[in-house]
Amino acid sequence: MATPIFVTAASIAAELHQAMLEAKGLALTAKNARALAVRAGSKTVGFKAITHFIDELASDIIRQSQYINGVSEHLSHNAVALWRASTAAEKFDWIATQHSDNIASLHHAMQSCYQQREALSHTLSRGLRELEQQLEEGDKHIRTANLIATSSKVEAASAGDFRNQLEVIAQNITDTADKIRAHLSQARRLLGQRQKHTP
């Protein structure tokens, strides 16, 4: 049985919430890296420069995750409203076949319900498109994270006594990026199924 879209949207919101938590961890990694780079002095100038990018990237991911999370939650509410309107519309359709004497008196409520269903459906489609675009943006952040992780490893290799510690940090960036990517992928997979869904 197809999952209702309001469940899908809520699930996407949950994935993005997890991605945001990972990004907060990334921000902490950036702070640790900066502290280490300061202690290491001139041997880690390159790494120190990279920590600014890590910090900025973490902030971007947090901001974007929060935004997508909000969009998803709004979509979920919207989808529930659409489900209610659709349910009522289906009941009205059935009532219309029953040839009740006063069916004309329902005309206004029925039209209003159908219009509401149409408007909600339109809003939902627009929201889903926006969600798709935002998730693509998220993928760009992951590509950036991978570049930063690679550069960090290169810089760590020339950091002398601090090499091991900086390599741990570089690996941490890679691991966090992987986790965020997994959450984004899961969100996109959920979103990709929406075509099959009925609200």
Place this chain on the structure above:
Amino acid sequence: MLATTLYEDGDHRWIMFARDPQKAEGIIDTNQYMVQSGDQAILLDPGGIELFAPMLSAVLKFVPAEHITHLFASHQDPDIISSLGLWDQALPNAKLYSPWLWESFIRHFGMEKIEFCAIPDEGMTLNIGRIQLQFIPAHYLHSSGNFHVYDPKAKILMSGDVGAAMESTDAPLWVDTMSTHIPKMRKFHQRWMPSNEAKLDWIRRARQLDIQIMAPQHGRLFQPPHVQEFLNWFEDLPVGIAIKG
């Protein structure tokens, strides 16, 4: 959905909607009522979400949608009012009268357009067209905030779960003999009604009313002398039995 006119005097009518042959199995059978006077009508305990479509279809055979100006929910149970979210789409200008106690709970069924009108604990009256209905307190019978509806002109008391019996959908509409009907009511009343004190308070109120029809939300309806026989039987019945087990 079977529709039965219980009372008719000019444009003042009581219609009962019940015994839906298409009702899904496993759902308790319920009696819904509509009181109409002039161009206003109130639905009493309009029912669960599963009953919405057949119920609205049946109601429209009697009145146009804009004449259904009021809804009444005796308490918060799903078989009473879980259809609210759909009525909200069908009757955006209607008012729902229900115990004040349950407002924030009943809103969980979905109510954006319909206006909630809280009934205070002591009850109140409501004008529908040219008649006046009384909301009679029936707290703890079985719900902690609970009302019945009395129409002094038609002399009908909609008694909610009081007088309810568990029967099949093809059961007769009226109680014929109390001796055969009592076994169908006993367990329900003993288990669902929690308070002997509340029961006696309600019986005292009911005895002050001139009741020609007592119309519960489940099962058959009572006429004299069965109304008085029911009150006597209920008076002697110990309720709230679960805690004695």
